[in-house]
Amino acid sequence: MKINYQETTNDLLTRIDIHNKYGGRNIDEWMLDLLKIQKGSKILDVACGAGKQVTSFYNHLAGNCDITGGDVNADLLSQARQSTTDNKIQAKFIDLNFNQKFPLDDNQFDLLSCCFAIYYSEDIPFTISEMHRVLKPGGRLFTSGPMPDNKKMFYDIIREATHKTIPPMPGSSRYGSEILSAIQARFSKVDVNIFENPLTFDSVEPFLSYTRASISEDRKLWNSIFDTHDDFEQVMKNIETVAKAWFARDGKLVMTKVVGGFVATK
Numbered sequence: 001m002k003i004n005y006q007e008t009t010n011d012l013l014t015r016i017d018i019h020n021k022y023g024g025r026n027i028d029e030w031m032l033d034l035l036k037i038q039k040g041s042k043i044l045d046v047a048c049g050a051g052k053q054v055t056s057f058y059n060h061l062a063g064n065c066d067i068t069g070g071d072v073n074a075d076l077l078s079q080a081r082q083s084t085t086d087n088k089i090q091a092k093f094i095d096l097n098f099n100q101k102f103p104l105d106d107n108q109f110d111l112l113s114c115c116f117a118i119y120y121s122e123d124i125p126f127t128i129s130e131m132h133r134v135l136k137p138g139g140r141l142f143t144s145g146p147m148p149d150n151k152k153m154f155y156d157i158i159r160e161a162t163h164k165t166i167p168p169m170p171g172s173s174r175y176g177s178e179i180l181s182a183i184q185a186r187f188s189k190v191d192v193n194i195f196e197n198p199l200t201f202d203s204v205e206p207f208l209s210y211t212r213a214s215i216s217e218d219r220k221l222w223n224s225i226f227d228t229h230d231d232f233e234q235v236m237k238n239i240e241t242v243a244k245a246w247f248a249r250d251g252k253l254v255m256t257k258v259v260g261g262f263v264a265t266k
C-alpha cells in the first residue's frame with residue numbers, strides 16, 4: 001500500500017499539546033504501567049517523532065537504560081535531538097525507514113516501541129519482520145494506534161460539515177485488523193490492551209486547532225476532501241459551523257481516543 005503521508009513538526013506538536021491539555025488520562029503513564037520495563041533495558045523507539053516516548057522511557061527509568069530513537073523525518077529527528085539535549089536526556093537518534101532494512105544488527109533490543117506510526121509502513125509484514133529481527137529472543141514489541149471507533153465525534157463532525165466520504169485512514173482502517181494479524185503471525189504471544197481517553201473541550205477553538213493539525217494539507221492524508229488551499233479553508237469554516245452547533249447543543253465537545261496497545265513477545 002503506497003502511503004502518501006508526511007508528518008510536520010508543527011502539526012505533531014500541536015496535537016500532543018492538545019492531548020496534554022484536554023485529555024483526561026496520560027497515555028505514556030498507561031504505556032509505562034503496562035510495560036513494566038526493567039532498569040538497564042536496551043530500547044529502540046521506531047518512528048520516534050519529536051522524542052516523546054524516548055523522553056518518557058528515560059525519565060521513568062531515571063536514565064538507567066540505553067535508548068535509541070529512529071525516524072524517517074530529518075526535521076523531527078533534529079527536534080528530538082534538540083529537546084533531549086535541552087532536557088539532559090542521553091539518547092541516540094538514527095535515520096530509520098520502515099520500508100527499508102533497519103541499519104541495526106540482529107537480536108539487540110529488550111524493547112522496541114512504535115507509537116502511532118506503524119500504519120504508515122508500506123509493507124507491514126516486512127516492517128514487522130525487521131522489528132522482530134532486531135529484538136533479543138524474549139524481547140518485546142509495543143505498538144500503539146487507533147482502533148476503529150477512535151475519535152468518533154471528530155469524524156462525525158467532518159462528515160456532517162463536508163457531506164463527503166472520510167478517506168480511509170492508514171491507521172484506524174487497518175491497525176486493529178491487518179496489522180494486529182501480522183504481529184500475531186510473526187510473534188509468539190500478543191496481548192491486546194485498550195486505552196480510552198476522552199478529550200473534553202470547553203470551547204470550540206481547541207477542537208478546531210486539533211482538526212487543523214490533523215487534516216492539514218501538509219500531512220497529505222485528507223487531500224481527497226479539498227483541492228486547493230481555499231477549499232481547505234472553506235472546509236475548516238464548515239467544520240467550525242457544525243462544531244459550534246454541536247457545542248451550543250451539548251455545552252461541550254467530547255472526543256474520545258480509543259487506542260490499542262499491542263504487546264508482543266519474540
Ligand SMILES: C[S@@+](CC[C@H](N)C(=O)[O-])C[C@H]1O[C@@H](n2cnc3c(N)ncnc32)[C@H](O)[C@@H]1O
Nearest residue numbers: 007047048049052072073096097098115117120
Ligand atoms: C504521528 S507521528 C508519531 C511520533 C511519535 N511516536 C509520537 O507519538 O509522538 C508518526 C511518526 O511516524 C514517522 N514515520 C512515517 N513514515 C515513516 C517511515 N517510513 N519510517 C519511519 N518513520 C516514519 C513520522 O515521521 C512521525 O514521526
